[in-house]
Amino acid sequence: MRRPEPWYRASKSAWFVQFGSQQVRLAKGPKDETEKEAFEAYFKLMAHRPEGLPSADNLFTALLCDLFLEHSQKHHEPCTYTLYKHFLQPFCKDHGRLPAKDIKPFHVTRWLDQHPTWKASRRHAALAVKRVFTWADKQGLLAPSPLRSLEVEPNNRRTRVLTADERAEILGATRDEEFREFITAMIDTGCRPGEVSKVTAAQVNLDLGVWIFEKHKTAKKTGKPRVIYLTAAMVELSRKLIAKYPEGPLFRGPRGAKPFTKNGVRCRFRRLREKLPHLKHFVAYNYRATFATNALENGVGIAQVAELLGHADTTMVSKHYSMLSERVQHLREMATKAAAG
Numbered sequence: 001m002r003r004p005e006p007w008y009r010a011s012k013s014a015w016f017v018q019f020g021s022q023q024v025r026l027a028k029g030p031k032d033e034t035e036k037e038a039f040e041a042y043f044k045l046m047a048h049r050p051e052g053l054p055s056a057d058n059l060f061t062a063l064l065c066d067l068f069l070e071h072s073q074k075h076h077e078p079c080t081y082t083l084y085k086h087f088l089q090p091f092c093k094d095h096g097r098l099p100a101k102d103i104k105p106f107h108v109t110r111w112l113d114q115h116p117t118w119k120a121s122r123r124h125a126a127l128a129v130k131r132v133f134t135w136a137d138k139q140g141l142l143a144p145s146p147l148r149s150l151e152v153e154p155n156n157r158r159t160r161v162l163t164a165d166e167r168a169e170i171l172g173a174t175r176d177e178e179f180r181e182f183i184t185a186m187i188d189t190g191c192r193p194g195e196v197s198k199v200t201a202a203q204v205n206l207d208l209g210v211w212i213f214e215k216h217k218t219a220k221k222t223g224k225p226r227v228i229y230l231t232a233a234m235v236e237l238s239r240k241l242i243a244k245y246p247e248g249p250l251f252r253g254p255r256g257a258k259p260f261t262k263n264g265v266r267c268r269f270r271r272l273r274e275k276l277p278h279l280k281h282f283v284a285y286n287y288r289a290t291f292a293t294n295a296l297e298n299g300v301g302i303a304q305v306a307e308l309l310g311h312a313d314t315t316m317v318s319k320h321y322s323m324l325s326e327r328v329q330h331l332r333e334m335a336t337k338a339a340a341g
Helices: 031-047 061-075 078-095 105-113 120-138 164-173 177-189 193-198 232-244 262-275 286-297 302-309 315-321 328-339
Strands: 007-009 014-019 022-028 210-213 226-229
Touching (some): 078 120, 177 232, 177 286, 193 210, 286 302
C-alpha cells in the first residue's frame, strides 16, 4: 500500500494528507512557515491510526518515536517518559523525516556530537534513541533494529566516597532542618534520592522498621517490592514525619508545601558545592556509594549489601558501588589476614 504523504494546496494556503477518500488538513498558512507544523501533525495523526501505519520500508523515524512515546506514557514512570521525550524530540527534529530503517549509528553519533555540553546526558540520549528501535524490533514494527550495533558509552562510576568528617561538614553547611533530614535519610539507608523524595506514610511500617515500595525502579528485574531497612534513628524520624504529614510525601521543603524534587535536590547540592569548594563533584548519589562501601568495609556480605540497595544480584555492587580499592589501609589489613597461617 502506498504511503499517504502531506502536500501543500496553494489555493487554500494549507497542508493536507489523503487517507482513503478523506482529506485531512494538517496546517494552514504560508508553505515554508507551516511545513514543520504540518509534518508534526502528520506524524501524530499516523501514530493514532494503527490501521494506516506504513510498512517498515516507509516508517518515518518521527512516527516511530511517537508510537514509542505513546507506549512509554502508558507503561513507564512519568519521569522515565519525560526523559525519553526530552531526548527524542530534538532527535526527531534532525532525523524525523528519514525512514526508520535508514537510521544508522552514524546519525546518532553525529547528533550527539552537535551537543558538546552534554556529559552524562550523552549516554542517556543514546540509550533513549536506541531503546526506541529495540522496542520497534520486539513489537515487529522494524526488524532487525538498525541501531543494534550502536555502542553506548559506559556510565560514569560514582567514585566519590565521603568520609565521616565530610558528611558532617555537609550537614553543618545545610541551613534548614528539612534538608538535613533528607540527607540523613540517604546516609542511614543508602537508598536512592528519588526514593526518599517519594516515600509516604502509607509505605512506612514502623513495627517492622521498613519502607516498602510496591512500584520502584528495579521492580521488573527483582520481581519483588523494594524494602528499605531503617535504623532506630530512621524509625523515629519516620514516626515524626508521619505525624506531621499523614498524607503525601514525608520529606518536604522548609515551607512544607512541596516535596523535594529531583531538580530541587540537584540545585541544593550545587549550592552546597559552592559553599564547600574543596568537596567539589559530590552529588546526592555519593551517599549511596558511601553506604555500600562502608558496609563492605565493616564486614557486611556483598549479597546483603545488594539486598539493602535493592538490586537483583551483586553485579551492580561490585561494578559501581564497591570502592574498597580506595581504602588502601583496609585492604592491606585484609591482605595480612589472608596471608596469616
